[in-house]
Amino acid sequence: MAQPSEKRILDKVCKSVETYDSVLMEKSLKEAFDAGIPPGDIMASGLGKGMEAVGKKFDAGRIFLPQVMAASAVVNLAMEKLSPFLDSDDKKYRGTVVMGSVQGDIHEIGKNVCCAMLRGAGYKVIDLGSDVSPYSFIEAAKSNSADIIAGSALMTTTLQMQKAMVRAADEEKYSVLMIFGGAPCTKEWVKSIGGDGYSSSGAEIVKLVESLLGDAQ
Ligand code: B12
Known part of the structure; x- marks a missing residue:
């Protein structure tokens, strides 16, 4: 069976934020890890993109503060799961x-x-x-x-x-x-x-x- 493409997985991560769906977030995050998608890409093209869409809907008056907070909670939860993979102490840093x-x-x-x-x-x-x-x-x-x-x-x-x-x-x-x-x-x-x-x-x-x-x- 063909593996789902990276874009499809990142779209799911994005959708989990847009729909405040922590179950979908957990599932799509696991898929992203399994597919070897870098954590930075998961943040920017999945979670961040989802939050940008939420921001636009909020600005347009299509959703309200409780929904924004629900979306933020999903992002925060995902960040907790991602953070161990974002940094390592034994690395030689560029700055x-x-x-x-x-x-x-x-x-x-x-x-x-x-x-x-x-x-x-x-x-x-x-x-x-x-x-x-x-x-x-x-x-x-x-x-x-x-x-x-x-x-x-x-x-x-x-x-x-x-x-x-x-x-x-x-x-x-x-x-x-x-x-x-x-x-x-x-x-x-x-x-x-x-x-x-x-x-x-x-x-x-x-x-x-x-x-x-x-x-x-
Ligand atoms: C999510 C959100 C919240 C969440 C924040 C959750 C959290 N943990 O961060 C909650 C619900 C808590 C919240 C609270 C408030 N919010 Co608010 N919020 C938003 C919302 C909808 C989205 C922001 C967001 O996360 N965007 C998604 C991210 C990925 O994009 P971004 O932040 O722009 O970041 C990107 C770039 O800007 C850039 N970038 C960001 N930082 C940096 C730094 C550097 C150095 C560089 C180079 C680049 C860079 O890179 C990022 C990634 O691509 C915006 C609306 C909007 N369209 O922005 C309102 C908005 C920012 N909020 C607003 C307001 C007024 C408030 C409150 C005062 C509401 C209230 N009445 O209580 C409080 C703030 C209290 C406070 N003291 O800060 C207003 C601000 C209006 C203004 N004066 O300019 C906005 C614009 C909504 C609106 N249209 O009225 N909010």
Whole structure:
């Protein structure tokens, strides 16, 4: 019997998020593991894609907050299962990125996708979680000798925190590359606040980091 294609399996993972179906998620995740699909692809082309679809439906008023929370719960559950496969301690890393959602912002699904993509590409990622203050980012970067700080903001209100992060590093006279993203964030915004890079998706964040660290492959 022919194996189902990777795309078909990833579509099922995506559908499990869109339909808040944790049973389908478990089943399709197992299929994805069995088919040897990389965890980063499961995150970006399965779970992340599903959550993007949920976001669009929510924005269009076709679903409401309880459904969004149900979809987030499915993603979080899947992340717990995926995380052991995303990082390994004995690896030689290509660089270190300190990542988090900015202060006041509890959205973390997009940030988690970015973490997964970078880990999959061989970077060490220190994930500080959500609602992270500018100084916590800087302290973590210092103590981990990070190459890059990455801040995710999903709300127009918390976008200002990205600016505060650049300012905090300047005040501390701490030189580190800073990249930003999240739905309301743009290339122009990042340029205007003195950030070093922007990408609109988890798929592009790897290229961005590679180009900043000068190790494109
Ligand atoms: C899921 C969701 C939630 C979930 C979050 C669950 C979780 N654990 O993350 C819950 C239900 C908890 C939630 C809560 C709230 N939410 Co909400 N939420 C969303 C929703 C529907 C989807 C976001 C999402 O996960 N997208 C899918 C991911 C995969 O995409 P992404 O986040 O954009 O990430 C990609 C890129 O942006 C990029 N990226 C992301 N981060 C970074 C970082 C870097 C460095 C780089 C380079 C790239 C990058 O790569 C990612 C992967 O491709 C959006 C609507 C939308 N369309 O965005 C509203 C939305 C963001 N929420 C909104 C609001 C208002 C809230 C609440 C205040 C609601 C309330 N009244 O209580 C609270 C927030 C409280 C707080 N203090 O943060 C508003 C924000 C409006 C604004 N001011 O701009 C939105 C836009 C909905 C709306 N249209 O009103 N929310």
